[in-house]
Amino acid sequence: MTFKIGLLGYGTVGTGTAEIILDPLGRNKLLQKIEIAKVGVRSLDKPRSPELPAGVLTTDLEAIVNDPEIEIVVELLGGLEPSRSLILTAIANGKHIVTANKAVIARHGAEIYNAANDAGVYVLLEAAVGGGIPVIKPLKQSLGVNRIQTVIGIINGTTNYILTQMTEEGADFDEVLAEAQKLGYAEADPSADVDGYDAADKIAILAAIAFGGRIKRDDIPCEGIRQINATDISYADDLGFVIKLLAIAKANSDKDSLQVRVHPTLVPKDHPLANVNGVYNAILVEGDPLGRVMLFGPGAGKGATASAVVSDIATIVGILQTNSTSQKLDPLLSCSHDHFSELTPITEVETRFYARFLCQDVSGVIGHLGMSFGKHNVSLESVVQIGFQDELAEIVVVTHNVQEGNFRQALEEIKNLDAIDSIPSIIRVL
Numbered sequence: 001m002t003f004k005i006g007l008l009g010y011g012t013v014g015t016g017t018a019e020i021i022l023d024p025l026g027r028n029k030l031l032q033k034i035e036i037a038k039v040g041v042r043s044l045d046k047p048r049s050p051e052l053p054a055g056v057l058t059t060d061l062e063a064i065v066n067d068p069e070i071e072i073v074v075e076l077l078g079g080l081e082p083s084r085s086l087i088l089t090a091i092a093n094g095k096h097i098v099t100a101n102k103a104v105i106a107r108h109g110a111e112i113y114n115a116a117n118d119a120g121v122y123v124l125l126e127a128a129v130g131g132g133i134p135v136i137k138p139l140k141q142s143l144g145v146n147r148i149q150t151v152i153g154i155i156n157g158t159t160n161y162i163l164t165q166m167t168e169e170g171a172d173f174d175e176v177l178a179e180a181q182k183l184g185y186a187e188a189d190p191s192a193d194v195d196g197y198d199a200a201d202k203i204a205i206l207a208a209i210a211f212g213g214r215i216k217r218d219d220i221p222c223e224g225i226r227q228i229n230a231t232d233i234s235y236a237d238d239l240g241f242v243i244k245l246l247a248i249a250k251a252n253s254d255k256d257s258l259q260v261r262v263h264p265t266l267v268p269k270d271h272p273l274a275n276v277n278g279v280y281n282a283i284l285v286e287g288d289p290l291g292r293v294m295l296f297g298p299g300a301g302k303g304a305t306a307s308a309v310v311s312d313i314a315t316i317v318g319i320l321q322t323n324s325t326s327q328k329l330d331p332l333l334s335c336s337h338d339h340f341s342e343l344t345p346i347t348e349v350e351t352r353f354y355a356r357f358l359c360q361d362v363s364g365v366i367g368h369l370g371m372s373f374g375k376h377n378v379s380l381e382s383v384v385q386i387g388f389q390d391e392l393a394e395i396v397v398v399t400h401n402v403q404e405g406n407f408r409q410a411l412e413e414i415k416n417l418d419a420i421d422s423i424p425s426i427i428r429v430l
């Protein structure tokens with residue numbers, strides 16, 4: 001049994017979504033149950049990859065949301081209209097929705113979720129915040145029993161990429177923005193990124209989930225990064241800070257109101273968010289009794305965002321399958337495999353090693369070590385005599401990637417060398 005889905009949009013995220021669904025081997029088995037029935041775009045003349053079977057691509061988006069065979073509509077158009085109307089029509093027709101569109105949810109979420117609740121359908125949006133980072137599901141499910149105090153995020157990949165390039169390379173703002181557009185990170189209108197609106201859309205969504213109340217998007221104060229220049233970046237650096245565009249949602253001490261805002265911020269270099277660079281995003285959540293959790297990963301881009309989209313599709317397919325067959329358990333929550341995977345014996349694993357030797361201080365000992373390692377195909381990255389302990393010389397060796405079995409055989413031989421007193425440490429190196 002397969003479940004038919006309709007994609008609205010076949011751009012960066014849409015094609016990434018198709019790439020995953022059309023290549024299911026080695027991924028969750030639910031993917032084999034997904035059939036891309038229709039894909040809606042603006043123009044039929046553009047070259048498209050992956051190519052789709054004849055008749056799948058269409059410019060008639062209404063036909064997709066009205067198709068009785070399609071059970072899940074995946075909205076990857078962006079913008080407010082026609083996305084909002086198409087989502088509402090699909091919901092009215094009883095279809096579940098997966099969307100990556102934070103703009104439409106931040107502004108029309110109340111209308112969309114009211115309609116979805118009335119129709120008994122899901123609207124899932126993992127891709128809309130933090131791209132590939134699982135953040136919506138963890139906030140709802142894994143962290144939902146905590147009383148959340150703060151959510152602070154670097155949640156716009158384009159501006160984080162720009163600020164990182166400006167900080168690390170002294171790069172020019174416009175050039176880096178053009179690069180981010182080429183890499184598929186930027187919104188169709190990049191002012192959504194640069195002026196902070198995209199981050200504000202996303203923090204509105206996160207705050208609603210974390211604090212359990214709808215957020216009026218227009219009430220969020222929002223400053224972008226246009227005014228940030230090399231001089232401020234350099235002064236901030238001298239003072240021990242980096243500049244990041246932060247989106248912040250905090251419960252006030254009265255517990256009845258929230259602060260929600262987006263602005264560039266000097267972040268101390270030893271803060272966990274300070275080292276989140278490039279297109280990476282991170283969301284730091286503080287709650288009671290959990291404490292702090294940071295979710296980190298690629299915040300934009302084709303593959304990462306598509307990963308979140310397809311995981312939402314699979315979640316709904318799992319539910320549909322549970323409802324429509326005699327299978328009683330949700331396949332994403334239950335154990336759905338019954339074979340054992342083959343594991344590589346540790347002797348065949350390849351890794352680097354650090355080893356510390358205590359040896360007699362006699363000439364030629366390093367040569368003997370090298371010979372024994374060489375005989376067992378263990379190549380050395382470095383050999384250093386670091387000092388003495390009592391009368392014994394202390395030698396540290398770091399290997400290249402070697403097979404653990406070969407390394408152990410070499411050690412057995414080395415232990416028996418007259419000059420070797422002991423091998424106090426052997427530690428694997430990443």
Ligand SMILES: NC(=O)C1=CN([C@@H]2O[C@H](COP(=O)(O)OP(=O)(O)OC[C@H]3O[C@@H](n4cnc5c(N)ncnc54)[C@H](OP(=O)(O)O)[C@@H]3O)[C@@H](O)[C@H]2O)C=CC1
Pocket residue numbers: 008009010011012013014040041042043044046061075076077078079081082100101102127128131184185186187188299300301302305
């Ligand atoms: N890119 C990213 O890294 C991320 C994007 N998102 C969100 O995902 C969504 C899609 O973004 P992305 O894939 O980058 O956007 P693209 O501009 O790459 O793709 C948009 C797609 O939608 C189609 N489309 C847009 N408007 C219409 C319309 N009115 N009628 C018919 N087709 C239309 C386009 O058709 P055509 O191809 O014919 O032009 C295109 O296929 C947005 O909501 C974005 O905010 C979320 C997280 C990350």
Ligand SMILES: N[C@@H](CC=O)C(=O)O
Pocket residue numbers: 128130131155156157158159185186187193198299300301
């Ligand atoms: N333009 C957005 C895309 C992902 O949401 C970003 O740069 O973060």
Ligand code: NA
Pocket residue numbers: 126127128129130131132133134135136308
């Ligand atoms: Na996400």
